[in-house]
Amino acid sequence: xEPRKHKSIIMERKKGVLTSLEAFGLKxxxxxxxxxxPSIEMPSRSTENIYYDPQVRQYILGDRKVRRNARNxxxxxxxxxxxxxxxxxxxxxxxxxxxxxxxxxYSAQAYEMKFKDQQESNNIITDLETVLGFSREDFNxxxxxxxxxxxxxxxxxTVPGYEGKTLNLTSHPxxxxxGPALTSSEFVNTTADKVIAIEKGGLFTRFVxxxxxxxxxxxxxxxxxxxxxxxxxxxxxLTRELDLPAYIFTDGDPWGMHIAMVIISGSANAAHLRExxxxxAKWSGVWATxxxxxxxxxxxxxxxxxxxLHELQRDPRYKDPLWQRxxxxxxKIGRKAEQEAFSRYGLTYIVDEYLxxxxxxxx
Amino acid sequence: xEPRKHKSIIMERKKGVLTSLEAFGLKxxxxxxxxxxPSIEMPSRSTENIYYDPQVRQYILGDRKVRRNARNxxxxxxxxxxxxxxxxxxxxxxxxxxxxxxxxxYSAQAYEMKFKDQQESNNIITDLETVLGFSREDFNxxxxxxxxxxxxxxxxxTVPGYEGKTLNLTSHPxxxxxGPALTSSEFVNTTADKVIAIEKGGLFTRFVxxxxxxxxxxxxxxxxxxxxxxxxxxxxxLTRELDLPAYIFTDGDPWGMHIAMVIISGSANAAHLRExxxxxAKWSGVWATxxxxxxxxxxxxxxxxxxxLHELQRDPRYKDPLWQRxxxxxxKIGRKAEQEAFSRYGLTYIVDEYLxxxxxxxx
Numbered sequence: 098x099e100p101r102k103h104k105s106i107i108m109e110r111k112k113g114v115l116t117s118l119e120a121f122g123l124k125x126x127x128x129x130x131x132x133x134x135p136s137i138e139m140p141s142r143s144t145e146n147i148y149y150d151p152q153v154r155q156y157i158l159g160d161r162k163v164r165r166n167a168r169n170x171x172x173x174x175x176x177x178x179x180x181x182x183x184x185x186x187x188x189x190x191x192x193x194x195x196x197x198x199x200x201x202x203y204s205a206q207a208y209e210m211k212f213k214d215q216q217e218s219n220n221i222i223t224d225l226e227t228v229l230g231f232s233r234e235d236f237n238x239x240x241x242x243x244x245x246x247x248x249x250x251x252x253x254x255t256v257p258g259y260e261g262k263t264l265n266l267t268s269h270p271x272x273x274x275x276g277p278a279l280t281s282s283e284f285v286n287t288t289a290d291k292v293i294a295i296e297k298g299g300l301f302t303r304f305v306x307x308x309x310x311x312x313x314x315x316x317x318x319x320x321x322x323x324x325x326x327x328x329x330x331x332x333x334x335l336t337r338e339l340d341l342p343a344y345i346f347t348d349g350d351p352w353g354m355h356i357a358m359v360i361i362s363g364s365a366n367a368a369h370l371r372e373x374x375x376x377x378a379k380w381s382g383v384w385a386t387x388x389x390x391x392x393x394x395x396x397x398x399x400x401x402x403x404x405x406l407h408e409l410q411r412d413p414r415y416k417d418p419l420w421q422r423x424x425x426x427x428x429k430i431g432r433k434a435e436q437e438a439f440s441r442y443g444l445t446y447i448v449d450e451y452l453x454x455x456x457x458x459x460x
Numbered sequence: 461x462e463p464r465k466h467k468s469i470i471m472e473r474k475k476g477v478l479t480s481l482e483a484f485g486l487k488x489x490x491x492x493x494x495x496x497x498p499s500i501e502m503p504s505r506s507t508e509n510i511y512y513d514p515q516v517r518q519y520i521l522g523d524r525k526v527r528r529n530a531r532n533x534x535x536x537x538x539x540x541x542x543x544x545x546x547x548x549x550x551x552x553x554x555x556x557x558x559x560x561x562x563x564x565x566y567s568a569q570a571y572e573m574k575f576k577d578q579q580e581s582n583n584i585i586t587d588l589e590t591v592l593g594f595s596r597e598d599f600n601x602x603x604x605x606x607x608x609x610x611x612x613x614x615x616x617x618t619v620p621g622y623e624g625k626t627l628n629l630t631s632h633p634x635x636x637x638x639g640p641a642l643t644s645s646e647f648v649n650t651t652a653d654k655v656i657a658i659e660k661g662g663l664f665t666r667f668v669x670x671x672x673x674x675x676x677x678x679x680x681x682x683x684x685x686x687x688x689x690x691x692x693x694x695x696x697x698l699t700r701e702l703d704l705p706a707y708i709f710t711d712g713d714p715w716g717m718h719i720a721m722v723i724i725s726g727s728a729n730a731a732h733l734r735e736x737x738x739x740x741a742k743w744s745g746v747w748a749t750x751x752x753x754x755x756x757x758x759x760x761x762x763x764x765x766x767x768x769l770h771e772l773q774r775d776p777r778y779k780d781p782l783w784q785r786x787x788x789x790x791x792k793i794g795r796k797a798e799q800e801a802f803s804r805y806g807l808t809y810i811v812d813e814y815l816x817x818x819x820x821x822x823x
Contacts, residue, residue, distance in 0.1 A: 194669060194807060197662035199800045206757060206804035241661045243608070243684075245637055258671070259633055268631060270622055270641040274608055276634025277665060298604045299560035302640060306557055306620070321606075394569060437562045441569035444557055 106338060107255050107283050111190065114236065117229045118187045125180060134168035137179065139227045140369065147368045149413035154361075154376035156368035158227075178221045179228070181210045186225065186236035193257050195237045195277040198222065227369040234280065234327050242325040245272030247305050248289050248316030250339075252282035270305050272319055280327045284338050287316070291456075292335045292343040294318040294378075296356055300346070300436050300447070307448040313456065316341070323356055329373045332360055336375050343375055344456060349383030349393070350433035351405040354423070362414045379459040380419075382451070385426035388434045391451065394441050395432035402433060469701060470618050470646050474553065477599065480592045481550045488543060497531035500539065502590045503732065510731045512776035517724075517739035519731035521590075541584045542591070544573045549588065549599035556620050558600045558640045561585065590732040597643065597690050605688040608635030610668050611652050611679030613702075615645035633668055635682055643690045647701050650679070654819075655698045655706040657681040657741075659719055663709070663799050663810070670811040676819065679704070686719055692736045695723055699738050706738055707819060712746030712756070713796035714768040717786070725777045742822040743782075745814070748789035751797045754814065757804050758795035765796060 121137075128135040140146065140158040150157045165176045185204060189196055196204070202218040205211070212218040222233050233239075250266045256278045263285060266273050273279065293315045295301045301319040304310070310317055318332055336343050345360055347353030357380035363373050388395055398406070409415050410424050427433065439447035484500075491498040503509065503521040513520045528539045548567060552559055559567070565581040568574070575581040585596050596602075613629045619641045626648060629636045636642065656678045658664045664682040667673075673680055681695055699706050708723055710716030720743035726736050751758060761769075772778050773787050790796065802810035 195662075195665055196807065197800065199798065200662055200666075200803050200807065203757060203798075203800050203803035204807060207806050239662070239665070243606075243634070243661055245606070254633070256633055257669070264632060269627060269636055270617070270619055271606070271637040271639025273632055274634040274637055276661075278633040298606055298639075299558075299563055299602070302558055302602070303563075308621070394566060435562065435566075437560065437566050440563050440566035443570050444559065444563065444567060 105283070106334075107281055110235065111255075111281075114190055114229075114231050115187070117231060118183055118190070118236075121183050121229065122180075122187075134166055135176070136164060136166035136168070136172075137176065137228060138162050138164045139224065142223070142227060142369060144365075147365050151413075153371070155363040155371075155374045156365045158368050175221065175224070178210065178212065178218075179224050181205065181208060182218075182221050182225050186238070189237040190235075193237070195239050197239060197241060198233075199241075201238060223369070230369075230371075232326065232330070232367075232370050232372065234277075234330065237277065239277050239327060240325045242321065244275050244321040244325060244328045245301065245319040246275055246279070246316065246331070247272045247301070247319075248310040249287055250284060250289060250316055250335075251286040252279065253285050254278055254282050256281060266316070267310065272301060272305065272317075275318075275325075275328050275331055277327075280331050284334070287339055288314065289316045289339070290314045290341060292316050292318060292332060292341050292378075294320055294324070294332060294343060294345045294360060295436075296320055296322060296347040296353060297436055303444065304448065307445055309448055309452065312448075313452070320345075320356060320360070324360055326367070326373055329360055329363075329375070332378065333372060333375045336377065342460065343378035344381040344459060345378055346382055346436065346452075346455075347380070348433070348435045349385060349388050349427075349438075350398075350435075351402055351409055351424075351427070353383065354380065354409065354420070355405075358409075358414055358420075381455045381459040383434055383436060383438075385423045385430060387451075387455075388432060389426070389430065391439070393434040393438040395430075395434045395438070398427065398431050398433055403428065468646070469697075470644055473598065474618075474644075477553055477592075477594050478550070480594065481546055481553070481599075484546050484592065485543075485550075497529055498539070499527060499529035499531070500542065500591060501525050501527045502587065505586070505590060505732060507728075510728050514776075516734070518726045518734070518737045519728045521731050538584065538587070541573065541575065541581075542587050544568065544571060545581075545584050545588050549601070552600040553598075556600070558602050560602060560604060561596075562604075564601060586732070593732075593734075595689065595693070595730075595733050595735065597640075597693065600640065602640050602690060603688045605684065607638050607684040607688060607691045608664065608682040609638055609642070609679065609694070610635045610664070610682075611673040612650055613647060613652060613679055613698075614649040615642065616648050617641055617645050619644060629679070630673065635664060635668065635680075638681075638688075638691050638694055640690075643694050647697070650702055651677065652679045652702070653677045653704060655679050655681060655695060655704050655741075657683055657687070657695060657706060657708045657723060658799075659683055659685060659710040659716060660799055666807065667811065670808055672811055672815065675811075676815070683708075683719060683723070687723055689730070689736055692723055692726070692738070695741065696735060696738045699740065705823065706741035707744040707822060708741055709745055709799065709815075709818075710743070711796070711798045712748060712751050712790075712801075713761075713798075714765055714772055714787075714790070716746065717743065717772065717783070718768075721772075721777055721783075744818045744822040746797055746799060746801075748786045748793060750814075750818075751795060752789070752793065754802070756797040756801040758793075758797045758801070761790065761794050761796055766791065 141161040504524040
């Protein structure tokens with residue numbers, strides 16, 4: 098990869114976020130200045146307005162709009178809360194401080210801004226995402242959960258105190274945490290030619306120990322179960338900015354499938370956002386087919402698993418023949434298997450045999 | 461700190477682990493060689509044999525013993541499983557590969573060793589801990605959970621591929637993951653004069669952003685809720701090897717109290733182990749007293765909280781006047797507060813005002 102090719106992506110994005118926040122403020126101010134009650138219009142996020150778009154390969158919002166108008170007495174409260182949230186987000190981003198959903202809820206009290214409970218403040222933050230088309234991580238509001246990455250990628254920090262410093266993501270063999278500093282860093286340089294996402298910490302460590310990053314030229318991403326939004330966005334950036342294919346390895350059960358699917362096609366909750374998905378990423382296993390072919394130790398599907406499989410069968414994201422086939426086989430064999438099940442053939446079998454076979458099969 | 465003073469602690473420990481595994485094997489072999497059925501004796505871990513020791517300030521096992529004798533037909537199965545677990549642990553440690561509890565369960569199948577379920581294999585691993593007096597992490601069997609550390613401490617890796625490489629724990633501002641590579645590293649050098657453990661990821665990031673590591677000369681440890689065993693052992697090492705005091709900050713509720721207590725005095729489950737506790741660490745907040753004094757936003761205690769507080773009141777680890785006083789105040793005010801509640805006074809209040817006050821109060 099040519100060094101620094103992608104250097105300014107993050108700084109450009111940060112500018113975009115600030116500009117959009119300021120535009121929102123200016124619009125409100127101008128309405129007031131002209132003697133109007135300020136108002137805002139945004140796409141509705143109600144269930145009836147969420148559609149799966151096979152073109153974009155994710156859920157999107159339809160044409161229905163909701164309007165918040167300060168003239169309407171029932172709207173004054175959420176409108177004011179929205180304006181305050183925009184103000185607070187601007188403070189966070191311009192002062193380059195990070196925060197959490199919980200923190201925002203409590204911070205409101207410092208401004209004598211009232212939220213009934215955290216659900217209410219979370220909702221308003223989602224409103225702000227919808228209005229501006231940026232995700233809350235762009236406003237420096239981060240989740241609690243942290244996952245990790247390991248592989249030959251050099252990043253350059255943009256956070257205060259670390260600007261211009263670089264870090265190679267092989268520097269710590271337990272994995273480099275994916276937090277605000279990592280997700281806001283520029284990608285400088287890599288020799289990797291693929292991304293491999295892994296559901297479980299134990300297997301991630303196994304992959305590092307067995308040098309999967311070298312043997313397969315891969316950047317390894319630990320999702321720690323359902324990948325946090327920041328990690329999903331990070332996987333997307335790896336594939337887009339570095340032009341790398343991504344392969345996802347999960348447990349062989351409906352929950353594992355869905356971890357892969359949410360990385361690939363996102364969730365209905367995030368239908369208002371466009372940058373959390375990686376539609377070309379592949380779910381490489383553990384498939385139901387693998388359970389059969391590799392004669393893996395299994396557990397029986399329980400009632401909740403079976404119910405979930407029937408839900409997935411009807412889910413528009415799962416209409417592709419591969420997913421439908423695997424759901425059917427899960428239901429037919431009535432069994433599930435974990436990633437660790439490969440250890441029955443020895444600790445390194447999964448790296449020596451299974452991984453290369455599946456990378457070839459799904460590439 | 462004098463560089464490299466503590467250099468060989470980990471290598472010595474690894475040798476100790478291997479020696480004790482080999483001694484166990486040799487003893488079994490000699491018994492067989494002399495024509496005896498092999499047997500093993502270890503302290504009982506049944507509830508009646510677990511005592512709180514105010515001297516050691518943790519739960520310990522009493523004098524009751526259990527004996528596994530291969531002559532007894534009911535003992536053959538657990539005895540064989542124990543010997544296999546020792547064999548597998550030796551393979552892991554000598555080949556320097558890591559594993560998880562789940563992995564061990566599946567790996568047994570590669571040796572045609574049968575475990576009914578994972579509970580059975582977990583139990584046998586605990587038996588091995590009890591027999592040898594080392595913890596499973598010493599046999600390279602690690603938990604899934606990962607937490608993080610940040611601060612001016614230079615470590616030197618001992619894991620394959622990284623031997624002799626050093627890393628300063630300020631290298632990544634999202635925090636450095638506490639996994640097998642970090643916990644098996646030697647401590648080389650630090651300028652820190654204290655350890656601060658923090659329950660929540662959002663606050664950990666806030667502390668890093670606000671330069672708490674510099675302003676307070678601290679090594680910051682994220683516990684991510686209840687601290688994983690590896691993290692508890694790591695905090696112990698920081699305090700012992702570097703001779704640093706430790707302060708723990710949690711939510712102001714019975715669950716936060718207990719996160720601190722388990723770091724300080726351990727759990728009844730680990731009564732057979734001695735190196736997971738930090739008896740001199742201080743719980744520095746959020747106290748019930750702080751909720752009152754700082755007029756924090758609160759939630760009401762629910763039934764489960766109240767039940768838990770009454771349990772803690774009778775728990776021998778909580779007999780110290782400070783803990784008893786705080787439990788009483790929680791019950792009296794009927795409220796609890798999270799660490800983030802300080803954000804009502806602005807995002808940095810917790811660092812600017814609360815932290816220095818509490819460090820002084822509890823040092």
